[in-house]
């Protein structure tokens with residue numbers, strides 16, 4: 346299963362690169378090479394998570410492995426690439442941790458909270474929507490981007506699906522433990538929802554005609570369409586707000602404040618926009634938007 350998924354992901358990236366201008370393709374290739382700036386002479390209050398991580402010189406980060414533009418495993422290097430990955434490198438760099446000392450772990454949608462709660466990861470940067478349910482068990486820095494739930498259909502949109510109301514009576518795929526799947530269950534109960542652990546399996550089902558639509562965040566779907574532009578299209582009518590946060594252990598306010606400071610610095614000095622341009626922006630062709638204000642709740 347993993348091999349199939351990696352192969353699909355690589356195929357997607359290859360097509361993405363082939364479809365890009367050579368400059369954008371080069372930028373996407375450079376994403377693999379780039380390492381964020383690493384702070385020297387860092388000095389943190391003893392006992393804080395920042396002090397522990399910087400002393401260890403390592404951090405464990407949960408991210409996605411099958412989402413082109415945000416988190417996609419490069420099978421050659423066995424490291425993920427994408428905007429989420431670059432955000433994590435910026436945070437690690439401010440802790441004095443080199444990008445190659447980051448230990449990457451695949452977090453699928455459903456295991457993000459448990460991995461944080463069990464301490465299997467220090468942070469999760471994985472197209473992870475901040476919401477009140479999740480805030481009962483984990484905390485979030487950010488948001489560092491705001492996506493919206495959208496729908497992907499077969500090219501030509503044979504079912505004429507324009508929005509979530511049109512999913513009623515149709516078969517739609519999403520991922521277990523995700524906000525889009527929950528939204529369909531709560532508000533569009535007439536839709537026949539099929540769920541997997543990862544979105545690439547939904548894309549396979551749409552390609553095979555097993556489902557009539559896939560729903561999740563627009564930026565995730567854009568990456569999947571870029572991987573199969575002949576087969577898929579985006580409805581392009583987002584109907585929710587999905588503010589992406591960096592998940593961390595509940596109650597670690599000092600660490601959350603630190604990450605929020607890092608995000609604000611990266612907004613101001615251009616590292617955030619530059620990370621966007623090399624990753625998600627190289628796929629969507631869209632310039633970096635205005636970064637959202639971090640929420641110091």
Ligand code: GLU
Nearest residue numbers: 454472473474523524587
């Ligand atoms: N942003 C949504 C969520 O956190 C959907 C994307 C995902 O499953 O990663 O549930």
